[in-house]
Amino acid sequence: MCCGIAANTAADVKSNPVKVDFKELSHVSYALTSMDFLLIDNQEKMDKVFEIIHGKSTGNRLPPIPTLMEGDLYLVVKPKVKNSNDVSIESMYLKGKTLYIEVKPKDNPEFEMSSRTAPNIFVKLLSKVNFTSVKTIDIN
Helix, strand or coil: CCCCCCCCCHHHHCCCCEECCEEEEEEECCCCCCCCEEEECCHHHHHHHHHHHHHHCCCCCCCCCCCCCCCCEEEEECCCCCCCCEEEEEEEEEECCEEEEEEEEECCCCCCCCCCCCCEEEEEECCCCCCCEEEEEECC
């Protein structure tokens, strides 16, 4: 298919997926990246993300900066929200070079209820994956 945009449904994605294990670490209501997603695969990128987190943090204790070991991958993803102010990640699948993230809307009491700004979700990928794009699928 040349130059077309294919719509992907949850059924299409699950036909030949590779499950990706992950751990959600935090949700924040401010931007950690200007892009839709940021793959953190080196300590320099991690330090830049935590520079933003520490700048926005209040109180006496700052969250520790994770140290990346060889093979560690972290991801910041900004899924779109429609009728809620946050989402929970239900699952991740790799198909080709695209990482599909299934999200479910939720209301986060730590965020303004009227906010429709995309949350920034900080995730540690527990599976070794190689991808070039990220797509979120709302499984409302």
